Amino acid sequence: MTLNLGVFLVSRLGYKKYEHVLCTLKVDSNGVITVKPDFTGLKGPYRIETEGEKQELWKYTIDNVSPLAQPEEEEQERRVLKDLGLHLEFWFGLFPQLYGRHKEYLSSLVGTDFELTVPGALRLFVNGEVVSAQGYEYDNLYVHFFVELPATSELTISGLWLSDWSSPAFQQLSGVTQTCATKSLGMDKVAYFSYPFTFEAFFLHEDESTDALPEWPVLYCEVLSLDFWQRYRVEGYGAVVLPATPGSHTLTVSTWRPVELGTVAELRRFFIGGSLELEDLSYVRIPGSFKGERLSRFGLRTETTGTVTFRLHCLQQSRAFMESSSLRKRMRSVLDRLEGFSQQSSIHNVLEAFRRARRRMQEARESLAQDLVSTSGALVS
Amino acid sequence: MRFMELGGGGRGTDVTREAGILRSAMAEVHVIGQIMGASGFSESSLFCKWGIHTGAAWKLLSGVREGQTQVDTPQIGEMAYWSHPIDLHFATKGLQGWPRLHFQVWSQDSFGRCQLAGYGFCHVPSSPGTHQLACPTWRPLGSWREQLARAFVGGGPQLLHGDTIYSGADRYRLHTAAGGTVHLEISLLLRHFDRYGVEC
Numbered sequence: 174m175t176l177n178l179g180v181f182l183v184s185r186l187g188y189k190k191y192e193h194v195l196c197t198l199k200v201d202s203n204g205v206i207t208v209k210p211d212f213t214g215l216k217g218p219y220r221i222e223t224e225g226e227k228q229e230l231w232k233y234t235i236d237n238v239s240p241l242a243q244p245e246e247e248e249q250e251r252r253v254l255k256d257l258g259l260h261l262e263f264w265f266g267l268f269p270q271l272y273g274r275h276k277e278y279l280s281s282l283v284g285t286d287f288e289l290t291v292p293g294a295l296r297l298f299v300n301g302e303v304v305s306a307q308g309y310e311y312d313n314l315y316v317h318f319f320v321e322l323p324a325t326s327e328l329t330i331s332g333l334w335l336s337d338w339s340s341p342a343f344q345q346l347s348g349v350t351q352t353c354a355t356k357s358l359g360m361d362k363v364a365y366f367s368y369p370f371t372f373e374a375f376f377l378h379e380d381e382s383t384d385a386l387p388e389w390p391v392l393y394c395e396v397l398s399l400d401f402w403q404r405y406r407v408e409g410y411g412a413v414v415l416p417a418t419p420g421s422h423t424l425t426v427s428t429w430r431p432v433e434l435g436t437v438a439e440l441r442r443f444f445i446g447g448s449l450e451l452e453d454l455s456y457v458r459i460p461g462s463f464k465g466e467r468l469s470r471f472g473l474r475t476e477t478t479g480t481v482t483f484r485l486h487c488l489q490q491s492r493a494f495m496e497s498s499s500l501r502k503r504m505r506s507v508l509d510r511l512e513g514f515s516q517q518s519s520i521h522n523v524l525e526a527f528r529r530a531r532r533r534m535q536e537a538r539e540s541l542a543q544d545l546v547s548t549s550g551a552l553v554s
Numbered sequence: 555m556r557f558m559e560l561g562g563g564g565r566g567t568d569v570t571r572e573a574g575i576l577r578s579a580m581a582e583v584h585v586i587g588q589i590m591g592a593s594g595f596s597e598s599s600l601f602c603k604w605g606i607h608t609g610a611a612w613k614l615l616s617g618v619r620e621g622q623t624q625v626d627t628p629q630i631g632e633m634a635y636w637s638h639p640i641d642l643h644f645a646t647k648g649l650q651g652w653p654r655l656h657f658q659v660w661s662q663d664s665f666g667r668c669q670l671a672g673y674g675f676c677h678v679p680s681s682p683g684t685h686q687l688a689c690p691t692w693r694p695l696g697s698w699r700e701q702l703a704r705a706f707v708g709g710g711p712q713l714l715h716g717d718t719i720y721s722g723a724d725r726y727r728l729h730t731a732a733g734g735t736v737h738l739e740i741s742l743l744l745r746h747f748d749r750y751g752v753e754c
Contacts, residue, residue, distance in 0.1 A: 287581055287750045288648040298649045300677040305690055305732075315726065351728035353692055358594070365690035365732040367675045369654060369720055419753045420681040486680040488649060488754050495751035 193221050196235055212237050292492050295376040297390070299415060301485040302370065303350050304423075307363040308479025309408050311398035312355050314364045316481060318395070319347030320372055320415070321455060323388035337387060340374045352399050361479075390415050393454050394481055396428055404446035409478040412457040416487055424483045429475040581747050582615075585642040585653065585678055587740035589623060591635035592691075594734030595671050597661035600634045601625040602736065604658075606642065606678070607720050609651010617642035625662050633737075640740070649752070653678040656719040657736050659691055669708050672733030673719045681754050684741045691733035 199207040210219065218232040290296045306314050322338040340346065353364035376387060392415055396408040409428025416422045431449040432438065442448045455461045459468060585606075592600055605620035623636040644653065657674040672691025679685045695701065696711045704710040718725065747754060 286647065289750060296649075300652050300654075300680060302675065302677060313729070349726040351692070351725040351730050354695060354729070354731040356732040363732060365692050365735075367673075367690055367692060367719075368725060369675055369677065371650075371652070373650075421679045421685060484676070486652075486677055488680050488752055490649065490750065490752045492751050494753050495749065 195219075195221075195233060208235075210235070290375070290490055290492060291377070293377065294491065295493075296490040297372075297374045297376065297415070298488040298490065299372040299485050300369075300488075301372065301483055303348075303366045303368040303394075304482040304484050305363055305365050306353075306396055306479060306481045307358070307361045309355075309362065309364075309396065309398065310478065311400065311406060311408065312362070313352050313399045314355065314396055314408065315352045315399065316350045316366060316368070316394055316396050317347070318370075319393055319454070320374075321346075321391050321393060322374060323390060337378060338374050338376055338390065340372075344373060345370075346372070389417050391458060392424075392426075392483065393457055394426055394428070394483075395454060396478070396481060400446065402446075406442060406446055407448050407450050409481075410451060410454065410457050411481060413483070416485065419487045419489045422485045422487065424485060426481045426483065428478050428481060430478055432474050432476045434474065580645040580647070581750060581752075582745040583644045583646065583653070583678075584743035584745075585617075585640060585644070585740060586743070587640050587738060589636050589638040589640065589657075590737045590739055591626070591633050591637070592659055592734055592736045593633040595634075595659065595661070596734075597663075597669070597671055598632075598634065599625055599627045599662050600659055600671060601662065602636060602638070602657050602659050604638070604640075604655060605716075606640075606653050606655050607717075608644065608653045609648075611648040612644050612646045612651055612653065615643040615645055652680060654720045655689075655738070656716070657689065657691065658716075658719075659733065659736060663708070667708055669704075670710060670712050673713065674733075674736050675720050676738070679740065679742055682742050682744045684739065687738040687740060689736045689738065691736060692730040693733050695729050695731045 197207075197209045199209070213219065213234040213236065218234045221231040221233070223229045223231070303316050303318065306316060322340060324338075348368065348370050350366040350368040353366055355362040355364045357363075372390075374390060378387070391412055393410075393412045395410050397405045398408050399405050407430055409430050411426035411428035413424050413426045416424075431451065433449060438448070451457070453460060453462075589602060589604060592602065602623045603620070604623070608614070617640075619642070621638065623638040626634040626636055628634050642653075654675065654677050657672075659671040659674065660668045661671045662668050670693055672693045674689040674691035676687055676689040679687070694711045694713065696704075700711060713719065718728075744754060
């Protein structure tokens with residue numbers, strides 16, 4: 174269908190302010206033309222009143238005067254578009270007709286290559302936020318957190334520790350939130366941070382010999398409070414393993430802080446500030462320098478403090494996931510699947526028959542052995 | 555307004571014809587939902603300015619990227635309801651720069667003055683389905699003089715650069731107070747991510 178439209182502008186030469194738009198035509202990539210305002214039809218003509226010295230009234234109508242397309246013309250146009258779509262499809266892999274144009278528009282915007290991982294690598298992508306901290310003694314809390322990638326316990330010849338996990342060079346694995354004054358929510362005092370972070374790591378399984386499941390990265394956090402005189406006190410240490418399944422997870426990390434025997438340390442903490450601190454934060458889980466089988470924490474005294482809430486959205490990307498889904502699509506035909514099963518079942522039948530025959534032979538041998546002495550060498554085992 | 559279609563597409567044509575060739579379709583994300591309301595703020599008569607921020611590999615195909623809700627005064631209970639729609643369609647080339655929603659909640663008093671009630675942030679979830687999100691907010695605290703002035707006259711410190719809400723850099727220098735919570739309901743539709751080996 175073709176449209177013939179004329180757009181008229183009432184204007185005097187050089188006088189821009191006397192221009193009025195009569196009609197706006199918009200065409201979008203889906204082939205839809207928008208005519209605003211609509212064709213007059215049965216309604217009265219549109220009116221324009223001009224201001225100024227001479228107040229004039231203009232009336233105009235918009236009519237659709239394009240002839241209806243012949244069915245042959247429509248068919249021709251459809252064929253042209255289909256061919257165009259096919260051509261594009263060959264190069265871009267797009268659907269013909271409407272969807273073809275849409276896809277072309279999309280790919281022109283974004284580009285055609287989605288970034289993929291190295292074969293054999295698993296990419297862990299975590300969008301997370303430190304949401305809040307609640308249940309702590311003091312006010313003006315802030316959270317210092319970092320993510321630790323596990324190292325395998327193997328020493329290479331050159332003396333370096335091998336690690337299956339790696340992260341991009343620009344990756345920031347730690348963060349400090351702002352200091353937040355708490356407010357009361359029910360029984361607890363809560364501080365809101367809403368601190369965003371993004372974490373990305375690659376897992377490359379170099380050593381095929383070990384069958385152990387991969388260790389997952391750990392998120393350590395430390396809660397501190399800042400008081401009026403800018404002194405800080407440690408409020409708690411905590412750690413949690415990043416979730417191994419993709420999806421949205423809300424993690425609540427319970428924290429503890431080390432205490433000393435006796436009241437002197439607590440009095441000092443209250444009046445002067447400062448308290449026992451951990452030198453190595455990884456002590457919260459397994460210390461980095463730990464070698465052996467049994468970890469003993471005997472002698473460490475701690476006190477339970479509040480909790481920190483993290484919200485994590487995890488995504489995993491790997492070429493292995495691509496292959497399994499394409500394999501699934503290839504096996505989509507029911508006949509294919511049945512064929513596979515029938516082969517398996519025939520092998521199974523043969524094995525079953527052999528086993529039955531063997532059992533009968535053995536029973537026969539046992540019953541015969543009591544009667545006959547083994548002079549007959551005709552028994553086949 | 556009148557809509558007309560150009561060409562023969564869409565009318566009785568078979569748009570689901572599949573070609574045997576490998577199609578390279580973009581990974582797309584649909585974010586459909588609403589900002590339901592806010593609760594836990596000390597002020598009533600609240601409105602919210604929201605926006606969505608993405609990385610460079612993401613392109614917004616349709617939908618408005620930011621907006622402002624109406625001012626709502628709760629009559630019953632203390633939750634202010636906005637029910638503001640969010641309807642966005644993104645196409646992407648990578649996982650970096652996953653969309654992030656950020657909010658600024660303001661309160662308007664009877665004299666028409668607007669005062670900041672909180673800044674909030676949350677990531678758009680990455681798994682398909684419907685998610686109920688509660689995003690807590692915080693507001694910057696000034697010196698005690700500024701706090702006193704805020705209580706009597708209004709006003710108060712605001713962030714110079716709005717992108718501090720959704721980036722983490724330099725946050726440690728801020729001294730803030732906890733505000734209320736913004737409640738959202740977001741439904742997510744993901745397309746073609748499995749082609750690129752992404753499990754979500």
